[in-house]
Amino acid sequence: MSGPIGMFDSGFGGLTVARAVIDLLPSEDLVYVGDTGRYPYGSKPLPDVRGYASELASSLVTDFGAKAIVVACNTATAAGLDDLRAEVDVPVIDVITPGAKSLVATTTTGRVGVIGTVGTISSGAYMRSIAATGVPVNLVSAACPGFVEFVERGQITGDEVTVLAERLLAPIVDANVDALLLGCTHYPFLARIISDVMGPLVTLVSSADETAFAVRRRLGEAGLLRDVGGRGVHRFASSGDINVFRELGSRLLGPELDHTESWAAPR
Numbered sequence: 511m512s513g514p515i516g517m518f519d520s521g522f523g524g525l526t527v528a529r530a531v532i533d534l535l536p537s538e539d540l541v542y543v544g545d546t547g548r549y550p551y552g553s554k555p556l557p558d559v560r561g562y563a564s565e566l567a568s569s570l571v572t573d574f575g576a577k578a579i580v581v582a583c584n585t586a587t588a589a590g591l592d593d594l595r596a597e598v599d600v601p602v603i604d605v606i607t608p609g610a611k612s613l614v615a616t617t618t619t620g621r622v623g624v625i626g627t628v629g630t631i632s633s634g635a636y637m638r639s640i641a642a643t644g645v646p647v648n649l650v651s652a653a654c655p656g657f658v659e660f661v662e663r664g665q666i667t668g669d670e671v672t673v674l675a676e677r678l679l680a681p682i683v684d685a686n687v688d689a690l691l692l693g694c695t696h697y698p699f700l701a702r703i704i705s706d707v708m709g710p711l712v713t714l715v716s717s718a719d720e721t722a723f724a725v726r727r728r729l730g731e732a733g734l735l736r737d738v739g740g741r742g743v744h745r746f747a748s749s750g751d752i753n754v755f756r757e758l759g760s761r762l763l764g765p766e767l768d769h770t771e772s773w774a775a776p777r
């Protein structure tokens with residue numbers, strides 16, 4: 511089936527999901543929009559974020575011919591997808607449901623943690639999604655303001671990040687969890703530091719891989735899988751500085767991101 515998989519995030523975070531989708535479904539075409547012009551989403555009122563998500567999803571369908579939308583952003587997912595699903599006529603896949611399922615499948619002690627943006631954590635979306643799995647777990651969650659900003663600056667190692675991580679993750683460390691979900695698509699870029707702070711007994715769960723499996727499943731169900739072999743075409747666009755996006759994006763995603771187009775929100 512022709513038409514790319516359309517994907518968006520506030521910036522670079524969704525590239526963790528893009529990487530997983532490109533690796534799992536190499537012959538699929540993909541269009542990724544990083545809304546760096548309006549980043550960050552995590553500290554904005556959810557109705558605003560919901561409006562951005564709506565613009566991005568309809569542009570991906572109308573301007574790029576996307577056959578499915580992957581909301582590669584927890585905050586945009588937490589802002590509510592029911593309206594979005596009604597607005598576009600293609601499958602919409604989110605990152606929260608696959609992440610929640612993976613988290614409850616990973617824990618053996620039943621004590622789990624979720625970290626994310628202020629918007630995601632305060633929305634209670636993970637609490638609801640984990641409850642919907644029916645698996646009884648004790649959940650402790652924490653917002654991690656500052657993590658996204660480090661990633662957007664390309665600062666993913668060093669003492670400053672470690673000091674912030676030690677402070678923000680302290681309640682999760684104290685809760686003795688055995689599995690921690692990175693409930694923001696930016697956070698896998700900080701996984702080494704987060705893992706170092708959490709210690710070797712805690713398994714980090716990233717929704718990127720699970721989301722890629724969900725994309726494959728959903729496209730298969732809808733008869734939309736492109737199974738023709740070869741490499742798909744991967745396009746990347748940004749609402750901010752496209753040179754910055756290409757430079758940092760290629761460092762974070764890999765060689766597929768060798769060009770960035772401009773994307774502008776409708777006026």
Ligand code: DGL
Binds near residue numbers: 523583630694
């Ligand atoms: N990457 C996004 C998420 O998964 C949000 C980052 C931001 O605050 O813009 O929540």
